[in-house]
Amino acid sequence: MFLKSITQRLVLSYFIVILITVSVLEVFLISALDKYYNNNMKELVGNQIKASADFYNNYFSSSSLEKNIEDNADIFWKNTNAEVQIINKDKKMLLDSVGNFTEDKVEAEDVEKALEGKLSSTTAKDKATGERIMYMSYPLMSSGKIEGVLRFVTSLSEVDEITKRITYIFASLGLVVIVISSLISIKISNSIVKPIKEVTNMAKRIAEGKFNERLSIHRKDEIGTLSMAFNSMTEEILKNDKLKNEFIASVSHELRTPLTSIKGWASTLKTGQLDNKSEIIDGLNIIEKESDRLTLMVEELLDFSRFISGKVSLKKDYIDIRNNLLYLEKQFTPRANRQNINFTVRLQENMSLIFADENRVNQVIINILDNAFKFTPADGNVEMTCAEEEDSIVIRVSDTGLGIPKEELPHVMEKFFKGKSSMSKNGLGLSISREIMELHGGTISIQSTYGEGTTVTIKFPVNKEGEKA
Incomplete structure (x- = not known):
């Protein structure tokens, strides 16, 4: 089923992680305990068979193996409760403490290794009962030579029963852990999803035009x-x-x-x-x-x-900005004379060309000059300079006008913003100018002190490679 809810997906993710983690841990622990108990049983039977074999080697090896079986058979199982088998070096069974004799040769890996002088054990399932059986064999020595094999046969049913009980305990504990962890994961998921739902509901309210509502913030994540x-x-x-x-x-x-x-x-x-x-x-x-x-x-x-x-298309070409500024000087000089404003223009010679839309560049500069003349009183000064600085053509328009209040300065280039001054227009000029400069890869910035004047800085990037071409 497709899970649409984030809560469902989070809970399912947590559940899968917890289930895998608990399962892996339980398999590891059960395997480790099973190995521990089997090793303990192997070590116990190993110690018993070594003790019996050493006792025989020390005190009874002067007589033949067959003779000792006839006279002292009990010495072989006095240290163990396991089934005891005696096998000669021809792999023929001479003795079985529970009477499970066989006329055939005993072909078993543990017997083969014992005849080579090693302690060896194997595990197999009893075909009749289905229980696991451990066979452990150890060499019987006489005068430094191997006479036969002492073999202990013991059931591992008790070990398997212990392992089974522990498996049930671990499985129960794992189930409890999974249930508790799942409940905790639901709580954690809700704590994550609840604020997201709040944000979603707030978005819906904003879409309905309810802009005055706010989200409560109780977290720092x-x-x-x-x-x-x-x-x-x-x-x-x-x-x-x-x-x-x-x-x-x-x-x-x-x-x-x-x-x-x-x-x-x-x-x-x-x-x-x-x-x-x-x-x-x-x-x-x-x-x-x-x-x-x-x-x-x-x-x-x-x-x-x-x-x-975003439907503006620029008609760019390489232009000498100096010619544009000289033309604008002629255009604004009559206005400066009418308003009795001292208008000065200082331009650097032999500047690099800029790749720009000439009409849009003029639009930006005209807008800046228009604002400078509009807010500068009679007998004031308006100055326009242009110079090449590093990889930019920098135009600055400075005036000694009213200036911009400190609280308005960060917002003057925002769309729709209209200053408190009665001479402010519709609040689009500077916003459009900034858009034009961004399309040219340039910048426009304003520095102003209220009551003293304003300086607007315009920067156009210079592409010297394109100019050479």
């Missing part, structure tokens, strides 16, 4: 960081929504003003009550001026829409 980021996002959305509403109100007001003038003069001219030619010309001039103002505002809005939707 990644979930807490996510909640903090989410709260910051909602604050930013709320701020942008507020700026958007203020922007709409501002644009509506700015559109209404020229429209009112155009409509008023158009109505007046329509009545034909103006006999004075100069008044007619004044009216037409106002209509033309306000129409140009409306066109400029619409162009800015269209530009902003294109940048936001």
Whole structure:
């Protein structure tokens, strides 16, 4: 079944890990205990068979093996409860303490190794009872020569029973551990998923337009960081929504003003009550001026829409920025004279070319110069400089105008932001300028002191390889 819930997937993952871990540990422990008990049994029987064989070798080896079996058979099993077998060096069974004689030769690995002088043991299942049997053989010596084999046969049913009981105990404990761990994993999974669900529900509420709600932060882990980021996002959305509403109100007001003038003069001219030619010309001039103002505002809005939707295409070519700045100097000099502002331009000679869209570059610089002249009072100064610094063409526009309040400075290039000054426009110019500079791989930055003036720095990257080409 496909698990849609993160909680289900987490719990299943924890369960699989716990199950595998407990199973591996139990298999390891049971195997180790089984080996431990089997080794203990082997060591016990080994000590017993060595003691019996050593006793025979020390005290009875002067007589033949057959003679000792007839006279002293009990010496072979006095140290053990196991079944005792005596086998001569021809592998013929001479004695079996429980009467399980066989006329055939005893062909067994443990007997073969005992005849070579080694202690040896093997394990096999009894075909009749199904229990495990351990066979252990040890050489019987006489005058330094092997006379036969002493063989102990013992059942491992007690060892198997102990191992079985321990297996049941471990299996029960493992089951308890799995159940407890699964319950804990459910709790842990819920502790992880619950705040995610809260974030999800908050996202749904924000999608419904409820921007004033916030997530409660009780953790300092990644979930807490996510909640903090989410709260910051909602604050930013709320701020942008507020700026958007203020922007709409501002644009509506700015559109209404020229429209009112155009409509008023158009109505007046329509009545034909103006006999004075100069008044007619004044009216037409106002209509033309306000129409140009409306066109400029619409162009800015269209530009902003294109940048936001990513539909702006640049027509780049290699240009000498000096020529553009000299043209703009001529364009703004009459305005400087009208406003009685000292406008100076200082340009470096022989600068590298920049790869840019000439019209967009002019748009950025015109916007910066327009703001400088707008906020600089009469008898103030506006200065534009341009020089090549390292791998950039740097343009600076400085003025001695009103400056920007410290609290507004970080936001002046944000979309929709409109300063408190009555001379601030719709808040799109600097935002569009920043978008244009980013498309050119350049930067725009503003330094300002309120009441003293502002400096705007524009940097265009220089591509010397492309210039050579």
